[in-house]
Amino acid sequence: MITRSPALLQRPDREVRPLAIAASWQTQLSRAIRDPRELCRRLGLDDAWLPGAEAGHRLFEVRVPEAYLARIRPGDPNDPLLRQVLPLAAEGSPASGFVEDPLAEADHTPAPGLIHKYQGRVLLIASPACAVNCRYCFRRHFPYEENSPSRAQWQQTLDHLRGDASILEAILSGGDPLAASDRRLAWLVARLEAIPHLKRLRIHTRLPVVIPDRIDGALLDWLAATRLQRVMVLHINHPGEIDDAVVAACERLKQIGVTLLNQSVLLRGVNDDVDTLAALSERLFEAGVLPYYLHVLDPVAGAAHFDVPDDEARELVAGLREVLPGFLMPRLVREIPGEASKTPL
Numbered sequence: 321m322i323t324r325s326p327a328l329l330q331r332p333d334r335e336v337r338p339l340a341i342a343a344s345w346q347t348q349l350s351r352a353i354r355d356p357r358e359l360c361r362r363l364g365l366d367d368a369w370l371p372g373a374e375a376g377h378r379l380f381e382v383r384v385p386e387a388y389l390a391r392i393r394p395g396d397p398n399d400p401l402l403r404q405v406l407p408l409a410a411e412g413s414p415a416s417g418f419v420e421d422p423l424a425e426a427d428h429t430p431a432p433g434l435i436h437k438y439q440g441r442v443l444l445i446a447s448p449a450c451a452v453n454c455r456y457c458f459r460r461h462f463p464y465e466e467n468s469p470s471r472a473q474w475q476q477t478l479d480h481l482r483g484d485a486s487i488l489e490a491i492l493s494g495g496d497p498l499a500a501s502d503r504r505l506a507w508l509v510a511r512l513e514a515i516p517h518l519k520r521l522r523i524h525t526r527l528p529v530v531i532p533d534r535i536d537g538a539l540l541d542w543l544a545a546t547r548l549q550r551v552m553v554l555h556i557n558h559p560g561e562i563d564d565a566v567v568a569a570c571e572r573l574k575q576i577g578v579t580l581l582n583q584s585v586l587l588r589g590v591n592d593d594v595d596t597l598a599a600l601s602e603r604l605f606e607a608g609v610l611p612y613y614l615h616v617l618d619p620v621a622g623a624a625h626f627d628v629p630d631d632e633a634r635e636l637v638a639g640l641r642e643v644l645p646g647f648l649m650p651r652l653v654r655e656i657p658g659e660a661s662k663t664p665l
């Protein structure tokens with residue numbers, strides 16, 4: 321059933337003011353809320369939400385930076401931004417078909433921190449950490465401790481890339497790759513660009529959305545300097561996530577020639593209606609970002625309550641096609657383990 325929600329396209333006039341947004345992104349990252357009690361208190365949620373939040377937190381810890389918290393409507397447990405970060409007791413309920421490694425990534429890890437699933441591109445786990453813990457994350461059970469290479473182990477990964485001339489693109493992922501320091505990222509990118517057959521550097525990240533100050537001079541320096549073509553794929557699910565600071569961060573990236581794309585996950589109670597998805601595409605384009613993918617949920621254990629059935633997803637996209645120009649239409653896809661690419665629905 322597709323619902324339309326006329327009131328959802330604007331963010332609230334009442335916002336939670338951050339206690340203090342520190343100057344550096346590192347400080348903001350270190351001060352992110354990690355206590356479910358604190359999250360409920362800051363947002364004025366009824367005490368009845370606390371036991372569930374604590375139960376969900378025990379399965380996958382809560383993490384919400386202040387800059388993101390400021391965009392959440394206080395006192396509203398159904399706020400679409402809050403739903404993405406608030407742990408719930410439902411995360412502990414088993415659901416048929418929802419598993420710990422829904423994309424079977426463990427079968428495609430030839431070296432620590434390296435996932436090689438698709439022809440022509442590889443994925444590097446550049447950081448095990450994220451700035452925000454999204455409750456629907458398909459890597460919420462990922463064994464990061466086994467995939468956090470030391471510099472010596474990175475050599476193994478770089479050797480793999482050097483030895484396979486069919487690899488044209490290196491994708492930095494995580495966790496969130498931009499949670500790593502600029503020094504570490506600059507070191508890695510310098511080694512990647514020394515591999516002659518590599519053409520592109522793609523970065524999948526949510527950090528410019530949840531802590532826009534991450535796009536600072538130090539990051540822009542190494543990103544502007546590389547010979548590789550640069551693509552950044554943001555991860556934004558709702559138009560209310562794009563505030564002025566996010567737009568400004570996108571502008572800084574555009575100024576150094578980074579191509580900006582966005583991927584979203586279709587999430588029950590967050591963006592499962594035509595108006596929200598249309599507003600998201602419009603807002604992305606205003607920020608200079610092209611909609612790329614709309615993923616159906618990967619069936620990860622703990623996230624079944626976000627699931628939208630395929631038929632409903634197709635119906636939503638048909639409705640979206642009626643109101644958006646073609647270039648603002650994200651492609652509706654599912655990732656199926658073992659397939660050579662994402663599968664269009």
Ligand code: SF4
Pocket residue numbers: 449450451452453454456457458459494495496526555
């Ligand atoms: S930022 Fe990305 S990797 Fe990190 S928890 Fe959210 S969805 Fe998962």
